[in-house]
Amino acid sequence: MTNEEKLNELLKQRGIEMPDNANISVEDIPNQAEGCSRLMDIYYMLKNTVDMEYPYWYNRVWQQNSGDILIVRRAKAMAAALSHLTPTILPYEKLVMNKTRNVRGAFPFPWVTASFFNAQADALMSEADAPAESEADAVSIVGAGGGNVTKSYGNIISIAKKFGIRKEEIPVLVKVSKSWKGNSVEEMSQRYAQYTPQYKLEQDIMDSVLCMFDSYCIPQGREVMNYYLPLQYGWDGIIELCDKRIAETMGEAQGDGILGMSRGYYYVAMKTIAQGMSRWCENYARRAHYLASIESDPAIRKNYEEIEAVMAHIAHHAPQSFRQALQLTLCCHFGVVNEDPQSGQSIGRLGQVLQPFYDKDLREGTISEEEAIELLEFYRIKITCIECFASAGVTGGVLSGNTFNNLSLGGLNRDGLSAVTPLEYLIIEAGMRCRTTQPTLSILYDEKTPEDFLMKAASCTKLGMGYPAWMNNQVGMNFMMLNYGPEGMNLQDARAWCLGGCLESSPGCFLPLNYDGKITWIPGGAGPTAGSGVHFVGLPKVLELVLTNGMDCRINRQILPPHNRALDSLQAIQEEWVNYMNLIIDCLNKVNNLQMDIWRKYCPPIVNSLLKPDCFTNGRDLGMMGGRYNATINFESCGTVTFLNALSSLNKNVFVDKKYSLDQMVDAMMHNFGFKTSYETGVFSPDFREATPDAPKYEQIFFDCINAPKFGNADWEADQFLKWYEDVMFDLTRQYQSYYGKPLYMCQISVSTHGPQGFVTLADAAGRLAGTTYSDGSVSAAAGTDKNGIYAIFESATVYDHSTQQNAQMNLKLHPSAVRGLQGTRKLLDIVRAYMRKGGFHVQFNVVDSKMLRNAQAHPDNYRDLMVRVAGFTQYWCEIGKPIQDEVIYRTEYEN
Amino acid sequence: MKHIDCQNYIYLDCEKGMCALSKTIVPIDGNGSEACSRFVRAPKCSCCVHFSNPDSHNLGTCSGFEKPDWVYGSCGAETCEHFKMNK
Numbered sequence: 001m002t003n004e005e006k007l008n009e010l011l012k013q014r015g016i017e018m019p020d021n022a023n024i025s026v027e028d029i030p031n032q033a034e035g036c037s038r039l040m041d042i043y044y045m046l047k048n049t050v051d052m053e054y055p056y057w058y059n060r061v062w063q064q065n066s067g068d069i070l071i072v073r074r075a076k077a078m079a080a081a082l083s084h085l086t087p088t089i090l091p092y093e094k095l096v097m098n099k100t101r102n103v104r105g106a107f108p109f110p111w112v113t114a115s116f117f118n119a120q121a122d123a124l125m126s127e128a129d130a131p132a133e134s135e136a137d138a139v140s141i142v143g144a145g146g147g148n149v150t151k152s153y154g155n156i157i158s159i160a161k162k163f164g165i166r167k168e169e170i171p172v173l174v175k176v177s178k179s180w181k182g183n184s185v186e187e188m189s190q191r192y193a194q195y196t197p198q199y200k201l202e203q204d205i206m207d208s209v210l211c212m213f214d215s216y217c218i219p220q221g222r223e224v225m226n227y228y229l230p231l232q233y234g235w236d237g238i239i240e241l242c243d244k245r246i247a248e249t250m251g252e253a254q255g256d257g258i259l260g261m262s263r264g265y266y267y268v269a270m271k272t273i274a275q276g277m278s279r280w281c282e283n284y285a286r287r288a289h290y291l292a293s294i295e296s297d298p299a300i301r302k303n304y305e306e307i308e309a310v311m312a313h314i315a316h317h318a319p320q321s322f323r324q325a326l327q328l329t330l331c332c333h334f335g336v337v338n339e340d341p342q343s344g345q346s347i348g349r350l351g352q353v354l355q356p357f358y359d360k361d362l363r364e365g366t367i368s369e370e371e372a373i374e375l376l377e378f379y380r381i382k383i384t385c386i387e388c389f390a391s392a393g394v395t396g397g398v399l400s401g402n403t404f405n406n407l408s409l410g411g412l413n414r415d416g417l418s419a420v421t422p423l424e425y426l427i428i429e430a431g432m433r434c435r436t437t438q439p440t441l442s443i444l445y446d447e448k449t450p451e452d453f454l455m456k457a458a459s460c461t462k463l464g465m466g467y468p469a470w471m472n473n474q475v476g477m478n479f480m481m482l483n484y485g486p487e488g489m490n491l492q493d494a495r496a497w498c499l500g501g502c503l504e505s506s507p508g509c510f511l512p513l514n515y516d517g518k519i520t521w522i523p524g525g526a527g528p529t530a531g532s533g534v535h536f537v538g539l540p541k542v543l544e545l546v547l548t549n550g551m552d553c554r555i556n557r558q559i560l561p562p563h564n565r566a567l568d569s570l571q572a573i574q575e576e577w578v579n580y581m582n583l584i585i586d587c588l589n590k591v592n593n594l595q596m597d598i599w600r601k602y603c604p605p606i607v608n609s610l611l612k613p614d615c616f617t618n619g620r621d622l623g624m625m626g627g628r629y630n631a632t633i634n635f636e637s638c639g640t641v642t643f644l645n646a647l648s649s650l651n652k653n654v655f656v657d658k659k660y661s662l663d664q665m666v667d668a669m670m671h672n673f674g675f676k677t678s679y680e681t682g683v684f685s686p687d688f689r690e691a692t693p694d695a696p697k698y699e700q701i702f703f704d705c706i707n708a709p710k711f712g713n714a715d716w717e718a719d720q721f722l723k724w725y726e727d728v729m730f731d732l733t734r735q736y737q738s739y740y741g742k743p744l745y746m747c748q749i750s751v752s753t754h755g756p757q758g759f760v761t762l763a764d765a766a767g768r769l770a771g772t773t774y775s776d777g778s779v780s781a782a783a784g785t786d787k788n789g790i791y792a793i794f795e796s797a798t799v800y801d802h803s804t805q806q807n808a809q810m811n812l813k814l815h816p817s818a819v820r821g822l823q824g825t826r827k828l829l830d831i832v833r834a835y836m837r838k839g840g841f842h843v844q845f846n847v848v849d850s851k852m853l854r855n856a857q858a859h860p861d862n863y864r865d866l867m868v869r870v871a872g873f874t875q876y877w878c879e880i881g882k883p884i885q886d887e888v889i890y891r892t893e894y895e896n
Numbered sequence: 897m898k899h900i901d902c903q904n905y906i907y908l909d910c911e912k913g914m915c916a917l918s919k920t921i922v923p924i925d926g927n928g929s930e931a932c933s934r935f936v937r938a939p940k941c942s943c944c945v946h947f948s949n950p951d952s953h954n955l956g957t958c959s960g961f962e963k964p965d966w967v968y969g970s971c972g973a974e975t976c977e978h979f980k981m982n983k
Contacts (some may be wrong), residue, residue: 042908042914045912045921047909047910049909053971064965085975091906091914102909103907103908154911155924164910168970169970171953172971175966279975294904294916294917
């Protein structure tokens with residue numbers, strides 16, 4: 001008997017049954033369903049593609065309805081766009097619908113941003129008019145990096161360094177974009193931003209990449225879907241409800257002299273979009289009917305017939321089966337993500353929402369557990385195909401090509417008991433069998449969560465796909481009460497929270513689903529975007545500017561006004577850093593508020609305003625605070641630990657030990673400690689150093705900087721700065737108000753911004769070299785600097801209360817040998833539990849061998865399906881930029 | 897006649913699609929992009945009776961709706977309520 005078998009036996013004797021799959025190896029996991037396997041084979045061949053069907057119809061109907069009430073005009077445009085999309089159905093899929101006719105499709109939103117296309121119109125047209133290369137060339141050149149189209153070839157033009165668009169559609173792109181010249185959200189907000197006193201400062205800040213991007217780039221997302229209304233009423237039922245509400249409210253202010261009259265228009269808009277969503281579903285039913293009519297294979301024909309039946313039903317009626325319900329949630333999801341450029345439109349607690357449907361089917365014998373898993377595998381592929389067309393900087397530099405459609409599991413139900421459902425076990429199982437980047441899974445860990453569920457989740461994490469990640473349910477609830485209490489959130493609603501985007505804690509509520517003869521309180525999102533405030537300020541870069549008196553030496557430009565202060569103490573440096581942060585947040589917040597205000601006035605959410613409570617109840621859209629909770633807008637930071645380590649080194653080397661003057665330290669930083677910069681070497685990993693002739697001059701100071709106390713070693717000398725920073729930022733962010741008139745709060749995720757923001761930052765006092773990637777997350781140790789083990793990092797990370805902010809992000813890398821077998825699963829869960837019990841909010845794992853990653857970097861074609869966890873999301877290795885690849889490779893790897 | 901203009905063409909991406917009959921991947925351009933004998937013309941604006949006056953970029957006029965407007969010839973029309981195949 002092996003040790004693991006003995007342990008199992010012992011546990012069994014004591015009444016603790018381990019789930020069957022807690023001890024499984026990769027080889028034991030059943031293959032994904034055959035249809036899914038075929039779809040994934042196709043997926044790996046696909047190019048990210050932009051086409052113009054949606055923008056064309058949106059633009060046409062928008063322009064033709066000039067003069068109509070704006071929310072109705074937008075609803076008409078969106079309904080026309082959705083209902084004119086060419087439906088694509090692949091032979092093997094059981095769930096259908098896409099963003100566009102292409103499988104990994106996306107499209108530009110010129111009504112949000114058109115300036116790039118208008119500025120490049122001539123260049124784009126030249127490319128469109130250029131003769132194609134030889135036919136052989138046209139079909140033989142393959143874009144590098146998985147599905148990314150990073151270069152133009154043949155009849156395909158690369159845009160945003162990610163998508164291919166066919167040449168014949170370029171004139172359409174240019175013509176549609178011209179319609180929005182001067183009146184896109186981007187240009188309108190720019191016009192008014194010029195009235196803000198610090199406009200030039202804001203422009204300088206953006207030019208120096210102190211801040212990553214503007215709010216209009218992705219105005220929605222980082223929030224949680226709510227599927228209640230369509231699941232309860234179906235599209236026809238919603239249309240009927242709209243008619244009733246229109247009759248009740250049209251022409252009636254009912255005591256509200258400002259927005260009372262707008263309710264009638266809102267319901268007309270909601271009726272319009274519900275009709276559009278219904279027609280969109282009908283189109284798929286018709287296409288499935290046609291495909292069935294030409295199909296000779298009986299099995300595939302049956303599949304098409306089933307799709308036709310499902311789509312025809314949900315085009316009008318509330319779902320009556322698990323499959324119909326799941327398909328309807330997909331329809332809603334695609335409807336919302338087609339409203340604006342979006343990332344982080346999260347699914348929420350789907351396994352709890354759909355459990356009543358699964359229960360009924362199971363009881364009636366119309367579905368088996370295996371069939372449900374198969375559908376959930378198909379669901380994974382559908383969500384993985386969601387792409388976002390934004391600028392190259394946002395798509396690559398921030399998102400790494402991911403769209404962060406997060407699915408949360410666990411947590412508590414409305415009654416305060418474990419919310420885990422049988423369907424959630426199957427969702428994890430589907431994630432183990434069908435390994436795709438999306439939806440990423442998040443466990444809302446609570447002490448009430450069943451042990452076998454946690455073990456199942458840990459078994460999945462061990463497989464190395466980076467999911468599920470682990471979040472602390474109680475810390476999340478506490479943040480909800482702290483942040484949304486002033487808006488009236490009670491404990492029951494706090495229990496409905498989950499993740500929007502990769503790690504944006506988002507407010508929710510429970511609604512009573514009347515199905516199968518009983519009421520089930522299902523959770524869902526209850527607010528607008530829990531993002532879209534100030535987008536990723538590089539904290540180390542701000543420190544650099546403090547030390548250079550506001551001068552960005554990389555681009556040789558004065559970015560911030562000189563403070564002209566003698567920096568004769570660490571306190572002086574910290575105070576000037578806070579002063580600069582105040583300046584930065586103040587001007588960025590005003591401009592971003594304008595961007596989002598103009599967005600909500602000219603591009604109000606439509607589908608999302610139908611779905612999110614309490615919009616429909618109040619007759620008010622999401623942009624006008626129709627959602628139940630609106631204190632959602634955040635300030636996003638990047639490079640926390642890189643910044644803290646630099647402070648720690650300054651403290652030690654300059655002010656405590658007085659080994660160097662500040663001038664000597666700054667001189668060493670400016671000269672990159674005598675090494676070549678990553679701009680020169682093309683390597684962004686902090687461990688790669690190539691000396692210049694100056695190296696000996698800086699050898700000692702570099703040594704002392706590298707050896708200064710670092711965060712992540714349970715060393716208060718370094719960790720004190722995290723406590724200081726969190727306390728300062730708690731107060732600082734709350735001094736500023738969003739366009740909803742609510743205080744900001746801090747979001748501490750790096751996504752992929754630690755790559756580009758590290759790129760623009762010179763060497764720092766902790767010995768990090770110029771241009772190398774920042775530390776990831778917000779409480780991950782800087783790679784290679786955590787010497788005292790995982791529990792020391794936990795000690796360091798929890799020197800402050802994590803529930804004061806929207807999140808705190810920790811990434812850990814484990815060698816697969818560290819978590820092998822049942823004991824390894826238990827060990828992994830123990831690690832998670834230890835961190836949660838200390839009050840840590842989030843931890844996620846890469847269970848991967850760094851040697852393999854190096855090999856994959858050298859031979860990407862051999863690793864098309866390799867996935868890694870970056871910072872809050874999982875992505876295909878070959879679709880990630882090199883700086884982030886370098887950073888993931890260099891993360892400290894724990895072997896035991 | 898190309899695969900991409902056939903009703904049995906399933907869109908995949910900017911360089912290829914799938915034939916619903918043979919289940920094979922078919923290119924949009926170059927060798928192998930020509931349709932087979934089972935070609936059925938797909939509804940697109942360029943083959944609609946309401947499409948007229950295309951320019952050198954195949955942008956023409958759509959007169960199928962109450963308000964005429966510009967349209968591009970390769971726009972899919974399978975879901976258009978006023979599409980009528982130009983014989």
